[in-house]
Amino acid sequence: xxxDAMTQARRGRSVEGKPKFAVAFTALFMFILYVPIVVxxxxxxxxxKSLSVFGGxxxxxxxxxxxxxxxxxxxxxxxxxxxxxMLASIxxxxxxxxxxxxxxxxxxxxTGTVALIPLVTPEIVTGxxxxxxxxxxxMKLSLVxxxxxxxxxxxxxxxxxxxxxxxxxxxxxxEAARDLGCTPFQALRLVTIPTxxxxxxxxxxxxxxLVFDDFVLAFFTTGVDPQPLSVRIYSEIRMTISxxxxxxxxxxxxxxxxLISLSLIVPRLLGRKDSSLDLISGG
Amino acid sequence: MSLQVEDALVDATTEKRRSPTRTRLWxxxxxxxxxxxxxxxxxxxxxxVMLSFGHVNDVGKAVFGFSLDNYxxxxxxxxxxxxxxxxxxxxATTVISLVLGYPVAYTIAxxxxxxxxxxxxxxxxxxxxxxxxxxxxxSTLLADEGLVNQLLRDTGLTEGIRFLNTPGAVxxxxxxxxxxxxxxxxxxxxxxxxxxxxxxxKDLYHSPLQTFFAVTVxxxxxxxxxxxxxxxxxxxxxxxxxxxLGGPSTYMIGNLIQQQxxxxxxxxxxxxxxxxxxxxxxVFMVFYLRATQRxxxxx
Numbered sequence: 095x096x097x098d099a100m101t102q103a104r105r106g107r108s109v110e111g112k113p114k115f116a117v118a119f120t121a122l123f124m125f126i127l128y129v130p131i132v133v134x135x136x137x138x139x140x141x142x143k144s145l146s147v148f149g150g151x152x153x154x155x156x157x158x159x160x161x162x163x164x165x166x167x168x169x170x171x172x173x174x175x176x177x178x179x180m181l182a183s184i185x186x187x188x189x190x191x192x193x194x195x196x197x198x199x200x201x202x203x204x205t206g207t208v209a210l211i212p213l214v215t216p217e218i219v220t221g222x223x224x225x226x227x228x229x230x231x232x233m234k235l236s237l238v239x240x241x242x243x244x245x246x247x248x249x250x251x252x253x254x255x256x257x258x259x260x261x262x263x264x265x266x267x268x269e270a271a272r273d274l275g276c277t278p279f280q281a282l283r284l285v286t287i288p289t290x291x292x293x294x295x296x297x298x299x300x301x302x303x304l305v306f307d308d309f310v311l312a313f314f315t316t317g318v319d320p321q322p323l324s325v326r327i328y329s330e331i332r333m334t335i336s337x338x339x340x341x342x343x344x345x346x347x348x349x350x351x352x353l354i355s356l357s358l359i360v361p362r363l364l365g366r367k368d369s370s371l372d373l374i375s376g377g
Numbered sequence: 378m379s380l381q382v383e384d385a386l387v388d389a390t391t392e393k394r395r396s397p398t399r400t401r402l403w404x405x406x407x408x409x410x411x412x413x414x415x416x417x418x419x420x421x422x423x424x425x426v427m428l429s430f431g432h433v434n435d436v437g438k439a440v441f442g443f444s445l446d447n448y449x450x451x452x453x454x455x456x457x458x459x460x461x462x463x464x465x466x467x468x469a470t471t472v473i474s475l476v477l478g479y480p481v482a483y484t485i486a487x488x489x490x491x492x493x494x495x496x497x498x499x500x501x502x503x504x505x506x507x508x509x510x511x512x513x514x515x516s517t518l519l520a521d522e523g524l525v526n527q528l529l530r531d532t533g534l535t536e537g538i539r540f541l542n543t544p545g546a547v548x549x550x551x552x553x554x555x556x557x558x559x560x561x562x563x564x565x566x567x568x569x570x571x572x573x574x575x576x577x578x579k580d581l582y583h584s585p586l587q588t589f590f591a592v593t594v595x596x597x598x599x600x601x602x603x604x605x606x607x608x609x610x611x612x613x614x615x616x617x618x619x620x621x622l623g624g625p626s627t628y629m630i631g632n633l634i635q636q637q638x639x640x641x642x643x644x645x646x647x648x649x650x651x652x653x654x655x656x657x658x659x660v661f662m663v664f665y666l667r668a669t670q671r672x673x674x675x676x
């Protein structure tokens with residue numbers, strides 16, 4: 095009787111049969127999800143200067159992109175911003191996560207709550223705040239201000255991701271290292287950090303992708319030259335519509351898809367389960 | 378005072394042996410990120426609030442002050458209309474995302490079988506494409522001379538439809554922009570759900586649909602609430618969708634803020650708008666937290 099119920103429960107996920115409507119709906123949903131992206135990529139190879147009539151395969155828009163010094167310097171700027179923001183936010187975010195996970199004092203709890211606020215604050219608010227802050231300090235807007243703003247935003251992300259990993263890790267291992275004569279710092283360096291390293295790598299790749307693609311914060315905090323790629327594209331879009339933008343967009347898509355795939359794969363290669371997919375879906 | 382005692386008690390019971398050196402290490406770890414957040418986040422938000430009571434002086438420079446003029450200016454019907462529109466767009470976006478996203482989460486979670494993880498990955502990947510590029514993609518598709526209208530004309534049924542600059546296009550852009558944040562939490566709560574409940578429901582109710590609304594939906598309330606939060610918040614503050622897929626007639630509060638800082642040069646007014654946006658979100662958060670507490674208590 096009991097086993098009956100259990101098999102029933104286990105089979106439960108498929109027992110009611112696949113509702114055809116739901117499956118068809120999901121397929122259509124996925125299709126529509128990809129249509130705009132596929133179209134952007136497709137028309138980046140258009141030999142005509144049209145976004146509705148495909149005139150044949152050509153790489154002219156990519157050649158134009160790779161010979162456009164202004165766009166290339168924007169690309170370099172975006173890569174630099176993402177790289178620096180990634181490094182800084184991984185360090186600061188991990189410190190925050192460690193402290194929050196291991197300390198239950200009042201300041202730690204308050205910081206923990208405060209660190210969550212940027213995640214639920216619309217980017218435009220963070221952008222306006224950063225802009226006024228830098229203006230108030232008399233700082234000239236430049237890549238430095240973009241980087242500072244992006245770090246602030248990314249620390250929260252990293253802290254949440256790393257905390258998730260830490261909470262599933264028993265601190266008895268740390269205790270054991272301490273009993274074996276490690277100083278607290280040694281225990282951290284030799285035991286904790288290596289254990290959470292896959293999560294750190296996944297988080298780093300995720301942050302790189304998010305910052306590289308970010309538009310709103312960059313828009314509010316960037317100076318004139320060089321502008322991050324997303325800000326450059328935005329001003330181009332407002333002036334003209336051309337497959338050249340598609341070519342730049344395709345390159346950006348390539349960077350993010352590559353990074354996200356890596357963040358999914360790397361932790362698995364290192365023999366750990368926690369890829370960024372689990373981090374995102376909370377599974 | 379009593380809270381401190383409570384803290385100490387909790388510390389004493391949960392942390393068996395915490396040596397002073399250990400605590401010092403965590404304090405050292407906490408300080409840099411905490412200081413960073415205070416300097417760059419808290420204080421910058423404080424500046425926005427302060428400047429919202431300020432004004433622009435005779436030489437066009439924004440200065441601090443203590444007047445409510447900016448907020449009074451926002452009571453103008455021109456602004457109220459935009460505020461109302463923003464709320465309507467954000468609510469519409471959330472409802473549509475819920476209605477479209479739930480079946481997708483349901484299908485993957487309960488009928489995904491061994492492809493479950495692959496399907497979730499397939500779902501997530503497009504959302505890592507730059508938001509700006511995705512909005513641009515829709516704007517080229519839906520343009521008067523865009524691909525969709527080209528295909529429509531080819532069928533000969535219509536001379537083409539005007540999509541851009543309509544509220545529908547802006548809301549569609551917002552839905553496309555963040556529907557994944559609705560699907561994932563619902564998916565997670567469906568995954569956690571005990572499917573034996575559905576079986577029991579089937580014995581109890583007549584149709585699968587009744588079972589769905591009486592059993593599955595209530596069991597996934599936490600996931601739906603999470604999704605509502607994650608879709609509503611960014612939608613309310615968005616300006617890219619209304620900029621690229623809409624026009625002045627579909628502007629949202631985000632567009633007004635952006636204008637004040639880049640075209641209008643009235644930073645105090647822009648700050649006041651930002652504060653209004655923050656307050657709206659705060660109210661929403663309070664309702665959200667109350668609702669989650671209720672759900673947690675019931676389940």
